[in-house]
Amino acid sequence: xxxxxxxxxxxxxxxxxxxxxxxxxxxxxxxxxxxxxxxxxxxxxxxxxxxxxxxxxxxxxxxxxxxxxxxxxxxxxxxxxxxxxxxxxxxxxxxxxxxxxxxxxxxxxxxxxxxxxxxxxxxxxxxxxxxxxxxxxxxxxxxxxxxxxxxxxxxxxxxxxxxxxxxxxxxxxxxxxxxxxxxxxxxxxxxxxxxxxxxxxxxxxxxxxxxxxxxxxxxxxxxxxxxxxxxxxxxxxxxxxxxxxxxxxxxxxxxxxxxxxxxxxxxxxxxxxxxxxxxxxxxxxxxxxxxxxxxxxxxxxxxxxxxxxxxxxxxxxxxxxxxxxxxxxxxxxxxxxxxxxxxxxxxxxx
Ligand code: TXA
Ligand code: MG
Numbered sequence: 001x002x003x004x005x006x007x008x009x010x011x012x013x014x015x016x017x018x019x020x021x022x023x024x025x026x027x028x029x030x031x032x033x034x035x036x037x038x039x040x041x042x043x044x045x046x047x048x049x050x051x052x053x054x055x056x057x058x059x060x061x062x063x064x065x066x067x068x069x070x071x072x073x074x075x076x077x078x079x080x081x082x083x084x085x086x087x088x089x090x091x092x093x094x095x096x097x098x099x100x101x102x103x104x105x106x107x108x109x110x111x112x113x114x115x116x117x118x119x120x121x122x123x124x125x126x127x128x129x130x131x132x133x134x135x136x137x138x139x140x141x142x143x144x145x146x147x148x149x150x151x152x153x154x155x156x157x158x159x160x161x162x163x164x165x166x167x168x169x170x171x172x173x174x175x176x177x178x179x180x181x182x183x184x185x186x187x188x189x190x191x192x193x194x195x196x197x198x199x200x201x202x203x204x205x206x207x208x209x210x211x212x213x214x215x216x217x218x219x220x221x222x223x224x225x226x227x228x229x230x231x232x233x234x235x236x237x238x239x240x241x242x243x244x245x246x247x248x249x250x251x252x253x254x255x256x257x258x259x260x261x262x263x264x265x266x267x268x269x270x271x272x273x274x275x276x277x278x279x280x281x282x283x284x285x286x287x288x289x290x291x292x293x294x295x296x297x298x299x300x301x302x303x304x305x306x307x308x309x310x311x312x313x314x315x316x317x318x319x320x321x322x323x324x325x326x327x328x329x330x331x332x333x334x335x336x337x338x339x340x341x342x343x344x345x346x347x348x349x350x
Contacts (some may be wrong), residue, residue, distance in 0.1 A: 006171040007158065010035075010130055018173065019130075023137035025170045031055055033147040033161045034134050035175030036126035038099045038183050038200070039154040039307070040161050041070065041144030042169060043134065046080075049111040052143050056113070058168040061150040066116030067143040068101050068124050068184070072135040080121055080141060082107050087211040088189040094210050097127035099184040099201040114143045124184055130175040146183060147172075153239045153307040153314075153343070156181050160311060181304035182335055188217065188230065197230055199335040201303070220341035239307070239343040241314035241321065243274070247340050249325030250350035252281075258350045259285045259322055266320055274313040277324035278302075289316045296326055299333030306339055 008018025022032045026043065029051040033042045042058065044051035046069045056063060069080060074092055077084055081104035088102050106121035115121050126132065135142055146154040149164040158174035185200030187207065195217035196204055207214045217230050246262065248255045259275070263285065266273045274289035275282070278296040291309040294301025313321050323340055325347075327333060341347060 003167055003170075005162070005166050005169055007162070007174060008171065009158075009174040010176065018171075019133055019137060022134055022171050022173055023139075026051075026134070026138035026140065026142065029054075030170040031058060032134065033155075033158070033165065033169055033172040034128075034131050034142075034144070035158070035173065035178060036070075036128045036131045036144075037179045038126070039156055039178050039181070040147040040158065041068075041126075041131070041142070042147035042161075042165065043070065043142035043144040045138065046070075046114050046141040046143035047109060047111065048140075049113045052111065052113045054169075055143065055145065058165055059145060059148070059150045061145065063113070064116045065145075066118055066120075066122065067114050067145050068122040068186075069110070069114065070131065070135055070142040070144050071123060071125050072132045074125070076141055077104070077123055080107055080110055080123060081105055085189055087194060090211055091187070091189075091194075091207065092125070095202050095206070096125040097132065098125070099127070099180055100124065101184045101186045101198075103186065103188040103190060103197070105190060120188075120190055122186060128175060128179075130173050134173065151238065151240055153241060153310045154183060156304075156307050160307070163311075177304075177308075179304075180300075180332075181308070182306060182332075182339055185335075187214075195230070199338050201332050201335065203331055203334065218338065220338045239310065239339050240345075241310045241343070243314050243318060243321050244346075245310070245321045245323060245344045246346045246348060247323040247325050247344040248348045248350060250348075252326045254350040255324065255326050256281065256284050258348060259324070262320075262322060263287045271319035272317060274316055274318040274321045275324070276309050276313060276321055278327055281324045281326060287322070289313060289318055293324060293327055297328050299328050299331060299336050302327050302336045303332045306336055310343060 186198040
Protein backbone atom coordinates (compact mmCIF):
# COMPACT_ATOMS: atom_id res chain seq x y z
CA UNK A 1 0.00 0.00 0.00
CA UNK A 2 1.09 3.57 -0.70
CA UNK A 3 2.17 5.79 2.18
CA UNK A 4 0.44 9.10 2.52
CA UNK A 5 2.20 12.20 1.16
CA UNK A 6 1.41 15.29 3.25
CA UNK A 7 0.68 18.49 1.30
CA UNK A 8 1.09 21.95 2.86
CA UNK A 9 0.06 24.98 0.86
CA UNK A 10 1.76 28.36 1.20
CA UNK A 11 -0.83 30.93 2.25
CA UNK A 12 -2.94 28.37 4.16
CA UNK A 13 -3.42 28.92 7.88
CA UNK A 14 -1.47 25.81 8.84
CA UNK A 15 1.49 26.50 6.50
CA UNK A 16 3.77 27.56 9.35
CA UNK A 17 3.07 24.23 11.08
CA UNK A 18 3.61 22.52 7.70
CA UNK A 19 7.08 24.07 7.36
CA UNK A 20 7.98 22.88 10.87
CA UNK A 21 6.73 19.40 10.06
CA UNK A 22 8.63 19.38 6.74
CA UNK A 23 11.88 20.42 8.45
CA UNK A 24 11.30 17.70 11.03
CA UNK A 25 10.84 15.14 8.23
CA UNK A 26 14.17 16.25 6.67
CA UNK A 27 16.01 16.08 10.00
CA UNK A 28 14.72 12.56 10.60
CA UNK A 29 15.84 11.30 7.18
CA UNK A 30 12.67 11.74 5.10
CA UNK A 31 11.92 13.39 1.73
CA UNK A 32 10.14 16.70 1.08
CA UNK A 33 9.33 18.31 -2.29
CA UNK A 34 9.62 22.09 -2.26
CA UNK A 35 9.25 25.01 -4.67
CA UNK A 36 12.23 26.85 -6.12
CA UNK A 37 12.31 29.70 -8.64
CA UNK A 38 13.25 27.20 -11.38
CA UNK A 39 11.30 23.95 -10.85
CA UNK A 40 10.15 21.94 -7.82
CA UNK A 41 12.92 19.99 -6.06
CA UNK A 42 12.73 16.74 -4.10
CA UNK A 43 14.82 17.33 -0.99
CA UNK A 44 16.52 15.21 1.65
CA UNK A 45 19.40 15.82 4.07
CA UNK A 46 22.39 15.95 1.70
CA UNK A 47 24.72 14.60 4.41
CA UNK A 48 22.55 11.58 5.29
CA UNK A 49 23.23 8.79 2.75
CA UNK A 50 20.13 6.78 3.71
CA UNK A 51 17.90 9.82 3.25
CA UNK A 52 19.45 10.63 -0.14
CA UNK A 53 18.90 7.02 -1.28
CA UNK A 54 15.16 7.61 -0.83
CA UNK A 55 15.28 10.38 -3.47
CA UNK A 56 16.82 8.03 -6.05
CA UNK A 57 14.25 5.35 -5.21
CA UNK A 58 11.22 7.68 -5.44
CA UNK A 59 12.34 9.14 -8.81
CA UNK A 60 13.74 5.91 -10.29
CA UNK A 61 16.93 7.90 -10.93
CA UNK A 62 20.17 6.23 -12.10
CA UNK A 63 22.60 6.06 -9.14
CA UNK A 64 25.48 7.73 -11.03
CA UNK A 65 23.53 10.94 -11.68
CA UNK A 66 24.61 13.38 -8.91
CA UNK A 67 22.28 15.69 -7.01
CA UNK A 68 22.54 19.44 -6.54
CA UNK A 69 23.03 20.47 -2.91
CA UNK A 70 20.87 23.46 -1.89
CA UNK A 71 22.07 25.90 0.74
CA UNK A 72 20.66 29.02 2.38
CA UNK A 73 23.83 31.06 2.93
CA UNK A 74 27.25 31.32 1.29
CA UNK A 75 29.04 30.28 4.51
CA UNK A 76 27.69 26.75 4.07
CA UNK A 77 29.89 26.33 0.96
CA UNK A 78 33.13 25.96 2.87
CA UNK A 79 31.67 23.02 4.80
CA UNK A 80 30.80 21.18 1.60
CA UNK A 81 33.47 22.20 -0.92
CA UNK A 82 37.19 22.85 -0.90
CA UNK A 83 39.43 25.10 -2.98
CA UNK A 84 36.61 27.50 -3.80
CA UNK A 85 38.09 29.65 -6.61
CA UNK A 86 37.78 33.43 -6.54
CA UNK A 87 35.63 33.31 -9.69
CA UNK A 88 33.18 30.99 -7.96
CA UNK A 89 32.84 33.46 -5.10
CA UNK A 90 32.23 36.26 -7.60
CA UNK A 91 29.49 34.24 -9.29
CA UNK A 92 27.88 33.38 -5.94
CA UNK A 93 27.90 37.00 -4.87
CA UNK A 94 26.42 38.11 -8.19
CA UNK A 95 23.78 35.45 -8.87
CA UNK A 96 22.83 33.89 -5.52
CA UNK A 97 20.18 33.39 -4.43
CA UNK A 98 19.29 32.43 -8.00
CA UNK A 99 19.22 29.88 -10.81
CA UNK A 100 22.93 29.04 -10.90
CA UNK A 101 24.58 25.79 -9.75
CA UNK A 102 28.35 25.74 -9.26
CA UNK A 103 30.33 22.49 -9.44
CA UNK A 104 33.21 22.52 -6.94
CA UNK A 105 35.60 19.97 -5.39
CA UNK A 106 33.64 18.09 -2.74
CA UNK A 107 34.69 17.64 0.87
CA UNK A 108 34.52 14.14 2.36
CA UNK A 109 31.44 14.97 4.45
CA UNK A 110 29.33 14.85 1.28
CA UNK A 111 28.33 11.19 0.85
CA UNK A 112 28.99 9.33 -2.42
CA UNK A 113 25.30 8.82 -3.04
CA UNK A 114 24.84 12.62 -3.20
CA UNK A 115 27.73 13.17 -5.65
CA UNK A 116 26.97 10.07 -7.71
CA UNK A 117 30.45 8.85 -6.73
CA UNK A 118 32.20 11.94 -8.21
CA UNK A 119 34.75 14.00 -6.27
CA UNK A 120 32.80 17.16 -7.03
CA UNK A 121 29.58 18.63 -5.68
CA UNK A 122 27.03 21.00 -7.23
CA UNK A 123 25.96 23.86 -4.96
CA UNK A 124 23.07 26.26 -5.40
CA UNK A 125 21.18 28.81 -3.30
CA UNK A 126 17.59 28.90 -4.59
CA UNK A 127 15.70 32.19 -4.81
CA UNK A 128 12.46 31.12 -3.20
CA UNK A 129 11.38 32.03 0.35
CA UNK A 130 9.81 28.61 1.06
CA UNK A 131 12.93 26.77 -0.12
CA UNK A 132 15.24 29.00 1.91
CA UNK A 133 13.06 28.68 5.01
CA UNK A 134 12.98 24.88 4.67
CA UNK A 135 16.79 24.70 4.39
CA UNK A 136 17.24 27.01 7.40
CA UNK A 137 14.80 25.14 9.59
CA UNK A 138 16.15 21.75 8.57
CA UNK A 139 19.55 23.07 9.66
CA UNK A 140 21.29 21.04 6.95
CA UNK A 141 21.95 21.40 3.21
CA UNK A 142 19.32 19.74 1.02
CA UNK A 143 20.19 17.41 -1.84
CA UNK A 144 17.45 17.98 -4.39
CA UNK A 145 16.94 16.96 -8.01
CA UNK A 146 13.84 18.07 -9.88
CA UNK A 147 10.79 16.44 -8.22
CA UNK A 148 9.63 14.37 -11.22
CA UNK A 149 9.84 10.72 -12.19
CA UNK A 150 13.25 10.31 -13.81
CA UNK A 151 13.07 11.08 -17.56
CA UNK A 152 9.69 12.85 -17.52
CA UNK A 153 9.20 16.64 -17.84
CA UNK A 154 10.33 18.63 -14.78
CA UNK A 155 7.60 19.76 -12.36
CA UNK A 156 6.69 23.43 -12.21
CA UNK A 157 3.67 23.07 -9.90
CA UNK A 158 2.88 21.02 -6.78
CA UNK A 159 0.23 19.20 -8.87
CA UNK A 160 2.97 17.91 -11.20
CA UNK A 161 4.84 16.58 -8.17
CA UNK A 162 1.70 14.88 -6.85
CA UNK A 163 1.08 13.39 -10.31
CA UNK A 164 4.54 11.78 -10.37
CA UNK A 165 5.41 11.08 -6.75
CA UNK A 166 2.27 10.87 -4.58
CA UNK A 167 2.72 8.10 -2.02
CA UNK A 168 6.46 7.83 -2.78
CA UNK A 169 7.62 10.86 -0.79
CA UNK A 170 6.80 12.14 2.70
CA UNK A 171 5.60 15.68 2.04
CA UNK A 172 5.13 18.47 -0.49
CA UNK A 173 5.33 22.20 0.18
CA UNK A 174 3.12 23.92 -2.37
CA UNK A 175 4.41 27.41 -3.16
CA UNK A 176 2.46 27.93 -6.39
CA UNK A 177 3.83 27.75 -9.94
CA UNK A 178 7.58 28.15 -10.48
CA UNK A 179 8.67 31.56 -11.74
CA UNK A 180 11.31 30.64 -14.30
CA UNK A 181 10.04 27.18 -15.27
CA UNK A 182 13.27 25.49 -16.27
CA UNK A 183 16.23 24.28 -14.29
CA UNK A 184 19.30 26.22 -13.15
CA UNK A 185 22.40 26.90 -15.23
CA UNK A 186 25.07 24.38 -14.17
CA UNK A 187 28.67 25.64 -14.31
CA UNK A 188 31.76 23.54 -13.65
CA UNK A 189 34.24 25.65 -11.67
CA UNK A 190 36.92 22.96 -11.24
CA UNK A 191 38.93 24.03 -14.32
CA UNK A 192 40.60 27.39 -14.89
CA UNK A 193 37.84 28.49 -17.25
CA UNK A 194 34.24 27.99 -16.05
CA UNK A 195 32.33 25.53 -18.26
CA UNK A 196 28.56 25.57 -18.68
CA UNK A 197 27.25 22.00 -18.40
CA UNK A 198 23.55 22.93 -18.65
CA UNK A 199 22.11 26.22 -19.97
CA UNK A 200 19.54 28.07 -17.87
CA UNK A 201 18.27 31.52 -16.96
CA UNK A 202 21.79 32.76 -16.13
CA UNK A 203 23.29 32.96 -19.64
CA UNK A 204 26.83 32.46 -20.93
CA UNK A 205 26.90 36.22 -21.51
CA UNK A 206 25.92 36.91 -17.88
CA UNK A 207 28.77 34.66 -16.69
CA UNK A 208 31.26 36.16 -19.12
CA UNK A 209 30.45 39.65 -17.87
CA UNK A 210 31.08 38.53 -14.30
CA UNK A 211 34.26 36.44 -14.62
CA UNK A 212 35.63 37.20 -18.09
CA UNK A 213 35.67 33.82 -19.79
CA UNK A 214 33.36 30.85 -20.11
CA UNK A 215 33.17 27.64 -22.16
CA UNK A 216 30.12 25.80 -23.45
CA UNK A 217 30.32 22.17 -22.35
CA UNK A 218 26.85 20.89 -23.21
CA UNK A 219 25.10 19.57 -26.29
CA UNK A 220 21.42 19.87 -27.10
CA UNK A 221 21.08 16.16 -27.68
CA UNK A 222 21.84 12.88 -25.92
CA UNK A 223 25.47 11.74 -26.16
CA UNK A 224 26.48 9.21 -28.75
CA UNK A 225 28.02 5.86 -27.89
CA UNK A 226 31.62 6.21 -26.78
CA UNK A 227 31.30 9.90 -25.85
CA UNK A 228 32.18 10.74 -22.27
CA UNK A 229 29.74 12.87 -20.26
CA UNK A 230 31.23 15.65 -18.13
CA UNK A 231 27.94 15.87 -16.33
CA UNK A 232 26.31 12.47 -15.81
CA UNK A 233 22.91 14.04 -16.51
CA UNK A 234 23.98 14.55 -20.14
CA UNK A 235 23.79 10.85 -20.97
CA UNK A 236 20.19 10.29 -20.09
CA UNK A 237 17.06 10.93 -22.11
CA UNK A 238 15.28 13.87 -20.58
CA UNK A 239 12.00 15.65 -20.33
CA UNK A 240 10.21 13.12 -22.52
CA UNK A 241 6.45 12.86 -22.52
CA UNK A 242 5.00 9.44 -23.45
CA UNK A 243 3.57 10.88 -26.68
CA UNK A 244 5.94 11.18 -29.64
CA UNK A 245 7.42 14.69 -29.97
CA UNK A 246 8.57 16.28 -33.24
CA UNK A 247 10.39 19.62 -33.14
CA UNK A 248 10.45 21.61 -36.38
CA UNK A 249 13.13 24.26 -36.80
CA UNK A 250 13.90 26.60 -39.67
CA UNK A 251 12.52 29.78 -41.17
CA UNK A 252 8.99 30.67 -40.18
CA UNK A 253 7.21 30.00 -43.47
CA UNK A 254 8.90 26.62 -43.98
CA UNK A 255 8.15 25.55 -40.43
CA UNK A 256 4.46 26.41 -40.88
CA UNK A 257 4.34 24.51 -44.17
CA UNK A 258 6.01 21.41 -42.70
CA UNK A 259 3.72 21.56 -39.67
CA UNK A 260 0.59 21.75 -41.81
CA UNK A 261 1.78 18.78 -43.90
CA UNK A 262 2.52 16.61 -40.88
CA UNK A 263 -0.87 17.43 -39.33
CA UNK A 264 -2.61 16.42 -42.59
CA UNK A 265 -0.58 13.20 -42.86
CA UNK A 266 -1.49 12.27 -39.31
CA UNK A 267 -5.18 13.07 -39.87
CA UNK A 268 -5.21 10.97 -43.02
CA UNK A 269 -4.11 8.02 -40.93
CA UNK A 270 -6.87 8.72 -38.42
CA UNK A 271 -4.52 10.20 -35.81
CA UNK A 272 -4.88 13.24 -33.58
CA UNK A 273 -2.22 15.95 -33.25
CA UNK A 274 -1.30 18.38 -30.48
CA UNK A 275 0.56 21.59 -31.30
CA UNK A 276 2.92 23.29 -28.86
CA UNK A 277 3.39 26.59 -30.67
CA UNK A 278 3.97 30.32 -30.38
CA UNK A 279 0.96 32.67 -30.41
CA UNK A 280 1.93 33.76 -33.91
CA UNK A 281 2.07 30.19 -35.27
CA UNK A 282 -1.27 29.34 -33.62
CA UNK A 283 -2.90 31.90 -35.92
CA UNK A 284 -1.61 30.07 -38.99
CA UNK A 285 -1.60 26.33 -38.22
CA UNK A 286 -4.39 24.32 -36.61
CA UNK A 287 -4.71 20.85 -35.07
CA UNK A 288 -6.74 18.89 -32.51
CA UNK A 289 -5.14 20.24 -29.35
CA UNK A 290 -3.13 23.39 -28.93
CA UNK A 291 -0.89 24.71 -26.19
CA UNK A 292 0.91 28.06 -26.19
CA UNK A 293 4.63 28.75 -25.94
CA UNK A 294 3.79 32.44 -25.61
CA UNK A 295 5.07 35.16 -27.90
CA UNK A 296 7.78 34.24 -30.41
CA UNK A 297 10.09 37.03 -29.28
CA UNK A 298 9.64 36.51 -25.53
CA UNK A 299 11.34 33.17 -24.77
CA UNK A 300 10.87 33.63 -20.99
CA UNK A 301 7.18 32.86 -21.64
CA UNK A 302 8.16 29.61 -23.33
CA UNK A 303 10.51 28.80 -20.41
CA UNK A 304 7.61 29.16 -18.00
CA UNK A 305 5.30 26.95 -20.05
CA UNK A 306 7.56 24.32 -21.61
CA UNK A 307 7.24 21.54 -19.01
CA UNK A 308 3.67 22.45 -18.12
CA UNK A 309 2.73 22.32 -21.83
CA UNK A 310 4.44 18.99 -22.50
CA UNK A 311 2.66 17.46 -19.49
CA UNK A 312 -0.67 19.00 -20.50
CA UNK A 313 -0.50 17.69 -24.06
CA UNK A 314 0.71 14.30 -22.88
CA UNK A 315 -2.54 13.92 -20.91
CA UNK A 316 -4.64 14.38 -24.06
CA UNK A 317 -5.68 11.58 -26.41
CA UNK A 318 -3.24 12.47 -29.16
CA UNK A 319 -0.74 10.51 -31.24
CA UNK A 320 1.79 13.23 -31.84
CA UNK A 321 3.03 16.51 -30.35
CA UNK A 322 4.52 19.01 -32.83
CA UNK A 323 6.71 21.72 -31.28
CA UNK A 324 7.29 25.08 -32.93
CA UNK A 325 10.97 25.84 -33.44
CA UNK A 326 10.39 29.42 -34.62
CA UNK A 327 10.83 30.71 -31.08
CA UNK A 328 13.61 33.25 -30.55
CA UNK A 329 16.85 31.47 -29.56
CA UNK A 330 18.35 34.34 -27.57
CA UNK A 331 18.76 34.66 -23.78
CA UNK A 332 16.78 31.98 -22.01
CA UNK A 333 15.70 30.82 -25.49
CA UNK A 334 19.03 28.91 -25.60
CA UNK A 335 17.96 26.92 -22.55
CA UNK A 336 14.43 26.41 -23.91
CA UNK A 337 15.83 24.90 -27.14
CA UNK A 338 18.21 22.72 -25.13
CA UNK A 339 15.22 21.20 -23.29
CA UNK A 340 13.03 21.00 -26.42
CA UNK A 341 15.73 19.24 -28.44
CA UNK A 342 16.26 16.75 -25.63
CA UNK A 343 12.53 16.14 -25.32
CA UNK A 344 12.11 15.58 -29.06
CA UNK A 345 12.03 12.09 -30.57
CA UNK A 346 12.72 13.70 -33.91
CA UNK A 347 14.07 17.12 -34.97
CA UNK A 348 13.21 18.32 -38.46
CA UNK A 349 15.25 21.17 -39.95
CA UNK A 350 13.50 22.86 -42.84
O1 TXA B 1 17.05 24.32 -10.97
C1 TXA B 1 17.56 23.24 -10.64
O2 TXA B 1 18.77 23.02 -10.79
C2 TXA B 1 16.63 22.18 -10.00
C3 TXA B 1 16.11 22.74 -8.68
C4 TXA B 1 15.34 21.71 -7.91
O3 TXA B 1 17.18 23.23 -7.92
N1 TXA B 1 17.35 20.96 -9.82
C5 TXA B 1 17.69 20.13 -10.84
O4 TXA B 1 18.31 18.98 -10.45
O5 TXA B 1 17.43 20.37 -11.98
P1 TXA B 1 18.50 17.73 -11.42
O6 TXA B 1 19.04 16.67 -10.55
O7 TXA B 1 17.23 17.44 -12.10
O8 TXA B 1 19.62 18.17 -12.40
C6 TXA B 1 20.92 18.36 -11.91
C7 TXA B 1 21.93 18.31 -13.05
C8 TXA B 1 22.07 16.92 -13.60
O9 TXA B 1 22.22 17.00 -15.00
C9 TXA B 1 23.37 16.44 -12.94
O10 TXA B 1 24.02 15.45 -13.71
C10 TXA B 1 24.16 17.72 -12.83
O11 TXA B 1 23.20 18.71 -12.55
N2 TXA B 1 25.12 17.66 -11.71
C11 TXA B 1 24.86 17.64 -10.38
N3 TXA B 1 26.00 17.52 -9.67
C12 TXA B 1 27.02 17.46 -10.56
C13 TXA B 1 28.44 17.31 -10.47
N4 TXA B 1 29.04 17.18 -9.29
N5 TXA B 1 29.15 17.28 -11.61
C14 TXA B 1 28.55 17.41 -12.81
N6 TXA B 1 27.22 17.55 -12.98
C15 TXA B 1 26.46 17.57 -11.88
MG1 MG C 1 15.88 16.77 -13.49
